[in-house]
Structures are given as structure tokens and as C-alpha cells.
Amino acid sequence: MRFYAQNDEGDTLFPLTAAQWEAGCARAGESGHEFRAGTSDADFAAGVAWADVLMAQTSSLAHRFPCAAPNLKMIFLLSAGVDKLRPFSDLPQGAVVLNNSGVHSRKAHEYAAMALLMLNARVPEMIAQQHSQTWQMLFSSSIRGKRVTVIGTGDMGAPAGRAARSFGAIATGVRTLATPHPDFDRIVAVAELDAVLPETDFLIVACPLTPATQGLISRARLELLPQGAGVINFGRGPVLDQTALCDLLDSGHLGGAVLDVFSPEPIPPGGRAWTTRNLIVTPHVSVDDPLTYNPDSLDILWANLHADGAYTHAVDLSRGY
Secondary structure, three states: OEEEEEOOOOOOOOOOOHHHHHHHHHHHOOOOOEEEEEOOHHHHHHHHHHOOEEEEOHHHHOOOOOOOOOOOOEEEEOOOOOHHHOOHHHOOOOOEEEOOOOOOHHHHHHHHHHHHHHHHOOHHHHHHHHHOOOOOOOOOOOOOOOEEEEEOOOOOHHHHHHHHHHOOOEEEEEEOOOOOOOOOOEEEEHHHHHHHHHHOOEEEEOOOOOOOOOOOEOHHHHHHOOOOOEEEEOOOHHHEOHHHHHHHHHHOOOOEEEEOOOOOOOOOOOOHHHOOOOEEEOOOOOOOOOOOHHHHHHHHHHHHHOOOOOOOOEOOOOOOO
């Protein structure tokens, strides 16, 4: 088979290299396949016309479809989210789309744990006091027994639920259907979200961006959170009303927030998120590990290719994830 990897020009951390490809083939017991990689538009045009399998992050593929891809059988995304590929009707017909869901879980657990503990310990307030050279002792109670609501129970949401429960917090997962999940104390359907928010100490947004989730965490829903609640978003920026969040932080209704994703990205100079009270900014770095990202992704690719069409990572384009 012929595999083509489209990398982002100038990327020094996450390019899919020939050495990584060869190591991945060796782990999978595969040989005899052809591999090419490129970065430019010309590289892409030639590579996608030649390849059976296209491999790339969605950021490398955005705006490159439609295109001539007469041999393409599979698009393997080195990303979990697919929102940047809309409209999906522009994708090459007949090519199954797979993502690398699962490679983010370890870092998602660590990030959620870090953010929860920071918010519970009132670290955003302490950072603000440090900048203003204000000495005021800020005490907090244990996170044990506090209530954490996680929007999305997949590759990133489930580890967030595990992290919360590891500290003795009570974790509620919100998903399309209220089917049980082992990483949560309870599961509720999205339709029940408004009933859950008033009893939420920490809200974690970890769902993909789809037409159904865009704007899901609206101003009205943020206002349902109790006084002093904390918010974490490492899903997608447009899922949450960022302006409303900033308003509620500045007013003191919300106690703090840790955001890894924004709308727009990057935050422009002078953007309100830079100066909002008790808001910690991490620049979309929460769940990607440069040491393991591509090797783990290649292992997922080969596991799916060995599955004789029973793909575990096929994207349901009708649902957007």
C-alpha cells in the first residue's frame, strides 16, 4: 500500500517522519509498503493523487478539499476532532475517515487533574494577587465530595471523570444518551444539563465541536452555575460562550477558569481572555505529547488496517465525530 503524510510546514514537534513510520511498521509486523511525506500544496496534490492512505492532522488538510484522489481508500486523521474538515461533502468519495481517538487520554487525565486542583486551591486568585503584590491568605477546603460535571465522555472526558473521582469528587458525565459509563458516578443526557448545572462546583468541557455542541454552554447555562464555581475547557472553544464566561469571572459570580481552547485561536493581542479576572490561559497544549503522539497514532492505524474493515476509529460524519 502507498501511504502519504501531509505535515505542517515549519512544524518541529509533530511531523510524521520516515523514521517514525518505519518503527511503526516494525511494531505492526508490516513491510513492503511505500511512504512519502510533504508539506507544500504541490506535495499534497502529488501525494494525495498517488496514495491509498492519506495521513495528516486536520489543520494540514483544512481548505485542501475537494481534490483529485483517484486511489484514495482511507484518510487517517492525526487528530480526534474533525470539525475543521467541514463541509464533509468535499472529502474524496469512497475514502473511509478514521481518527486517532485514544492518544490524548493520558495527557487529558493529567491536565484535568491539574486544572481541577488549581481551581479548587484558588490558584487563579493567587496568581492575580501575586501580580498586584497583594498578600491575602486564601484558604480552600478539600476537593473530596465536591461535584464535577464533565460535558463529553469520550477520549478526553472519560479521563477527566477518572481524575475527579481519584480525588474523591463526585463525577457526573453528560452525553447524548444517559447510558452508564464506568468512569462516572452517574450519567445524564444532554437534555438534563440545565438541571445538573446548579449543583456543579466544577464544569469541564471535553466534547467535540459539532452543530449540536456549538454554543452548548451558553450565557444562560453559565449563569446556572453556583456562586464561585470553576470552569475548565479543553474541548473546543466555540462550545462555550467565551464572552459570557469572561463577564461572569469579572463580576465574581464564577471563581476561576482554566481554558486551553478559545474562539478565536490564537487569542489576538488585546483579546479579553488575556486580562480577565481569575482566568488561566494554556495555549491549546493540553493533551498532545510530542514523544508519543505519532507512534501511538500509527499503532491505531495499523490496528484498524488489521481489522478487515471492522474499524474501531471510523468517524461518523453524520454526527461529526
